Amino acid sequence: MKLIVLDRDGVINEDSDAFVKSAEEWIPIPGSIEAIAYLSKAGWKVAVATNQSGLARGLFDMTDLTDMHLKMQQLVMEQGGQIDLIVHCPHGPQDGCNCRKPLPGMFRTIAEHFRLPDLKGVPAVGDSHRDLHAGLVLGGKPYLVKTGKGQRTLQNILPPGTQVFDDLASVVDHLLKADG
Numbered sequence: 757m758k759l760i761v762l763d764r765d766g767v768i769n770e771d772s773d774a775f776v777k778s779a780e781e782w783i784p785i786p787g788s789i790e791a792i793a794y795l796s797k798a799g800w801k802v803a804v805a806t807n808q809s810g811l812a813r814g815l816f817d818m819t820d821l822t823d824m825h826l827k828m829q830q831l832v833m834e835q836g837g838q839i840d841l842i843v844h845c846p847h848g849p850q851d852g853c854n855c856r857k858p859l860p861g862m863f864r865t866i867a868e869h870f871r872l873p874d875l876k877g878v879p880a881v882g883d884s885h886r887d888l889h890a891g892l893v894l895g896g897k898p899y900l901v902k903t904g905k906g907q908r909t910l911q912n913i914l915p916p917g918t919q920v921f922d923d924l925a926s927v928v929d930h931l932l933k934a935d936g
């Protein structure tokens with residue numbers, strides 16, 4: 757199965773240190789929506805795994821998050837593609853959950869959804885270390901993008917085998933070329 761797991765903030769949309777709190781604040785990174793649609797039209801399944809501690813922090817609520825994800829889906833569908841699954845961790849850093857990246861809970865949920873035993877070789881694209889580590893636990897292939905917090909992430913040692921690209925569109929170009 758051609759499956760990819762994407763981080764959201766800083767990969768699909770612009771991130772903010774003040775959190776992205778509404779559909780209005782949710783602004784796609786240039787080329788990311790089109791890139792997701794290209795993958796989808798090429799037969800890839802697209803999953804999103806996103807930490808959303810802003811919920812636990814009371815910065816926004818589930819209606820706001822749903823509105824953001826409807827906007828994201830709508831934009832991809834307008835380009836002829838789709839996002840097949842969106843999973844989010846609603847918890848805060850102190851909640852001790854097992855789904856907040858870098859823990860792999862969301863990636864396990866994604867593997868189960870697609871009836872896969874693991875995520876061996878599945879590209880896991882993120883802008884933070886925690887995205888890369890969470891994907892590795894189930895065998896994912898880590899891809900770091902320089903958008904969002906990616907430049908900051910680059911300052912520290914990356915997990916072995918991490919491939920670095922400017923943005924999601926460049927990752928997708930690479931994957932589709934490798935697809936042949």
Ligand SMILES: O=P(O)(O)OC[C@@H](O)[C@H]1O[C@@H](OP(=O)(O)O)[C@@H](O)[C@@H](O)[C@@H]1O
Pocket residue numbers: 763764765766771772773774775776805806807808809810849
């Ligand atoms: O990149 P993904 O996982 O899609 O989402 C990240 C967001 O939930 C927020 O995560 C927060 O981290 P803390 O939750 O405060 O550690 C901060 O980094 C915010 O700037 C960021 O918008």
Ligand SMILES: [Mg+2]
Pocket residue numbers: 763764765766767771882883884904
């Ligand atoms: Mg991110």
Ligand SMILES: [Zn+2]
Pocket residue numbers: 845846847853854855856
């Ligand atoms: Zn969680």
